[in-house]
Amino acid sequence: MRRSQRMAVLIQRLVEQPGRVFTLSEFAREFGAGKSSISEDLALAREVFAEDDLGRIETYPGATGGVSYLPVRSAERLAKSTGALAALLSAPDRILPGGFVFMTDVLFAPSWAQAIGEAFATTFAGAGAEYVVTVETKGIPIALMTARALGRPMVLLRRDSRVTEGSSVSINYVSGSSQRIQTMSLPRRALPQGARALIVDDFMKGGGTARGMVDLLGEFGARVVGIGVVVATAEPANKRVDGYTALLRLEAVDEEARRISLRPLTERPSW
């Protein structure tokens, strides 16, 4: 195998499974090469990834050490991709009766879900999340991609409890938009006690659903280390949760003038 071929395989393995820690011995065995050669390859890749803003190749020293790939990007690239997302979602033909904005096609496009997941992974890289949590339905693809980028499992809160999930904990909460009491549940076996959880969702208006998620996670003794949403409405300014990060702020939807005012947030509230 040529050196550039070894590099091709190394990068395929790392990029295919973000967040997974590979040991150098594992690679050395696989390639029949010395650990020092593998280290050199990784140093060259790390250098060019940093230059081209392609994510971080992290190496961990020591006997239990290894290497992993984290698809986190620079603030500039994040601003560029949230800007592109704002432009895409502001198209007038996305306005639905009632002043809603059609976002489903974007949330369910794997490449956009992945870009959003990487934006959240970048924002919350230092939060030490052990689980990425969302509530059904539309937030699932972005939560899965956030979990993938962080190399963590995803946990899904359900709107009802199912026989196929075993015993569950349920809570009631008031949805901010409809002011109706709703139910949210989580199977006992889906989350260990005392875990560090990152909440991800597609949309926030009053924050009632996010509040419900925080409360249900509280029943599991979880520590919420961050809340990330794709779009938060400007009004009401006071949400039912204290700290959250939105990629985009929805200022107004003018059905008459066919105009959506959606802008990328530059200042990010820190949790």
Add this chain to the structure above:
Amino acid sequence: MRRSQRMAVLIQRLVEQPGRVFTLSEFAREFGAGKSSISEDLALAREVFAEDDLGRIETYPGATGGVSYLPVRSAERLAKSTGALAALLSAPDRILPGGFVFMTDVLFAPSWAQAIGEAFATTFAGAGAEYVVTVETKGIPIALMTARALGRPMVLLRRDSRVTEGSSVSINYVSGSSQRIQTMSLPRRALPQGARALIVDDFMKGGGTARGMVDLLGEFGARVVGIGVVVATAEPANKRVDGYTALLRLEAVDEEARRISLRPLTERPSW
């Protein structure tokens, strides 16, 4: 930039976005290199990817040509990963009251969802699917990862219709397991008329839900080019859909003896 660094960036770009076609000119411009050098790099990578069963690097000739990465694997590797999945899901502590098997943690683990998505992408690589379709909720992560592996969008059928989605088409169907009439809907703007659709779901018993999906897609003039499920029950042998591919067959769940009989399918019914 050294040659092995150019290779590192090339592979990062390709593996990060499966199914996306990049032009050689795009890469040549980015690297300030000749197209012939890029072609050589790609040939070396293609060779070693084929040897190591890491997926296909496809090149398309001509002026509109380019290159893309498809994470499809060999039949041997597919058998190995479905075998590992069967072993994982057969653990006795997964048995829930009523003879159900707890699968949610596996379906929602990004690495497993990705492995399952790549298994479906491998199985249906030649089917020419333009969209990957599932119904909420538990099939969403595997459908998203199948769509990602094929470089296609995902479309989600809902159990109800939402104001935030615009006008929808709904159908009623009989769920095989509960024998109850249920509703399934799809926003008009989510799928163009006459599309080629691949259906993906986590579980099939009677096939009623899959039948409903086929019927609803029929309302959009769609052509169903394949149905893939992770687990299909052995009984009833006659499902309500004709052709489907299951990765695993659930023979029996013995609550008394705490035993799950789940085996990988070696013969795949062809659609």
